[in-house]
Amino acid sequence: MTQLPASLLLPILVVFVAGIGFGIQAPMNAALGKGLGSGLAAATVSFGVGFVALLVLTLVAGQGAPLLGIAGQPALLLIGGLFGAFVVWSMLWSVPTIGILTAFAALLLGQLSAALVLDALGAFGTPVSPITPKRILAVALVAGGLVLSRL
Amino acid sequence: MPTSLMPLFPVFVIVLAGGMAALQAPMNAALGRSLNSATAAATISFGVGFLGLLVLSLVLGDGRSFARTTQVDGWLLLGGLLGAFYVWAILWSIPVLGIVTAVSAMILGQLLVALTLDAMGPFGLPVHEVSGTRILAVVLVAGGVILSRM
Numbered sequence: 001m002t003q004l005p006a007s008l009l010l011p012i013l014v015v016f017v018a019g020i021g022f023g024i025q026a027p028m029n030a031a032l033g034k035g036l037g038s039g040l041a042a043a044t045v046s047f048g049v050g051f052v053a054l055l056v057l058t059l060v061a062g063q064g065a066p067l068l069g070i071a072g073q074p075a076l077l078l079i080g081g082l083f084g085a086f087v088v089w090s091m092l093w094s095v096p097t098i099g100i101l102t103a104f105a106a107l108l109l110g111q112l113s114a115a116l117v118l119d120a121l122g123a124f125g126t127p128v129s130p131i132t133p134k135r136i137l138a139v140a141l142v143a144g145g146l147v148l149s150r151l
Numbered sequence: 152m153p154t155s156l157m158p159l160f161p162v163f164v165i166v167l168a169g170g171m172a173a174l175q176a177p178m179n180a181a182l183g184r185s186l187n188s189a190t191a192a193a194t195i196s197f198g199v200g201f202l203g204l205l206v207l208s209l210v211l212g213d214g215r216s217f218a219r220t221t222q223v224d225g226w227l228l229l230g231g232l233l234g235a236f237y238v239w240a241i242l243w244s245i246p247v248l249g250i251v252t253a254v255s256a257m258i259l260g261q262l263l264v265a266l267t268l269d270a271m272g273p274f275g276l277p278v279h280e281v282s283g284t285r286i287l288a289v290v291l292v293a294g295g296v297i298l299s300r301m
Contacts, residue, residue, distance in 0.1 A: 011247045012256045018240030019260025021233035023268065028230040031274035035223035038216035044204040045220060049231030050238075051197035057239060058190045066188035070195055073185060080178035081199030083171035088234065089204070090168040094161035099279045100265040105292045106162045108258075110169020112299050115176075124177035125184075134298060141295030146162070148288035 026100055029092035043089040077124075098150075105146035112139050189242045197235065251300045258296045262289045 025046070033042035058064060070078070087107070095103050116135055122128035175196070183192035208214060220228060237257075244253040266289055272278035279285070 008248060008252070011244050012252065015240050015244045015248065015253050015256040016260040018237045019257035020264045021260075022237040022257075023261045023264030025230045025233040025237075027268055027274050027276055028227055028233070030276065032223060032227040032230060034275070035227060036216040036219045038208065038213040040204060040208045040211060040213050041216035044201065044208050045217070045228055046231040046234060047197055047201040047204055049228060050235035051194065051201045051231075053232050053235040054190065054194040054197050054238065057235070058188070058194045061190055063188040063190050066186040066191040067194065069186045069191070073182060077178050077182040077185065078195065078199055080175040080182065081196035081201075082203045083175040083178075084196055085200035085204045087168045087172050087175075088200075090164050094158075094165050096276055097161045098158045098165075099269045099277065101262065101269050101279065101285060101288065102158075102162065103165055104261055104265050105288065106165035107169040107172065108292055108296055110166035110171075111173045112169075112296065113166075114170035114173035115299070118173060118177060123174075124181045126177045126180070134301075138295045138299035141291045141298065143295075145288040145291030145293075145295065148284050148291060150158075151284050 023100065023104070025088075026091040026095045026103060029088065030095045033092050039089060039093050042092055043085060046088055046092075047085060102146065102149045105142065105149050109139070109142045109146050112142055183242075190239070193235075193238045193242060197238075251297065254300045255293075255297045258293050262293055265289075 029042050029046050030039075032045065033039035036042050036045070058067060091103055091107065094106075098106075116131055116139060118124075119126065119129045120131050179192050179196050180189075182195065183189035186192055186195075208216070241253070241257070244256075247253075248256070266281060266285060268276075269279040269285075270281045
């Protein structure tokens with residue numbers, strides 16, 4: 001068995017914990033939505049808190065100056081955040097009906113299918129990677145998992 | 152209609168959201184390259200999402216719900232921190248670990264907690280017990296996601 005370099009253990013743990021956090025976020029936001037009586041308000045609060053946290057992190061890391069570059073950016077690149085907002089809202093809205101696992105399986109299916117097409121097009125300056133049987137199999141596995149999560 | 156097929160609409164909405172997430176990733180990456188800071192790009196992305204949701208909440212008449220933030224359990228307000236941590240962890244780990252390892256660790260954390268929380272039914276959510284089929288579902292989804300990055 002190959003030994004994993006010890007220096008990689010901490011980053012792997014951090015990312016694993018981040019994945020756990022993302023899993024907890026959906027039901028937490030759903031509970032917040034129930035408490036506030038509005039899923040949209042819950043998503044807004046969630047994004048506001050995340051925004052403040054990232055802003056503080058950016059400033060602490062000395063990356064405040066690049067923030068000012070926002071003025072010169074094409075508007076199209078700025079609306080990415082709206083897609084993220086839809087993701088967070090749709091997760092908190094659906095989790096009470098379909099459960100967390102099915103919600104994540106569906107999210108990943110959409111993500112992988114769209115990435116397949118975007119990568120083939122080389123959208124937004126990413127390197128072109130063609131649609132291969134391996135990547136189609138990857139999407140099929142996730143789709144199979146989605147169906148199984150409902151059985 | 153069998154109960155397992157009933158929630159097709161929410162599943163469809165989430166698949167659509169996944170497509171948007173896929174669209175967002177290269178957009179944020181391009182913004183990060185242009186600003187020369189991935190963290191600044193993530194911050195702007197969250198700021199835009201926040202403003203979009205705020206405007207939509209007010210327009211749809213949900214503005215009064217914000218007053219109830221003082222009445223709910225305070226820690227429920229911190230879900231956004233988990234989202235920010237997730238975004239930061241992706242940005243920080245991919246150059247260190249490479250995309251396959253980073254995505255594998257993340258997807259395992261995500262799916263294992265989804266399986267566990269579903270079995271517990273936290274915050275009054277319905278309980279979905281751990282079963283052989285659900286474990287197989289996790290294996291297939293994780294396998295597919297990792298395969299797509301290899």
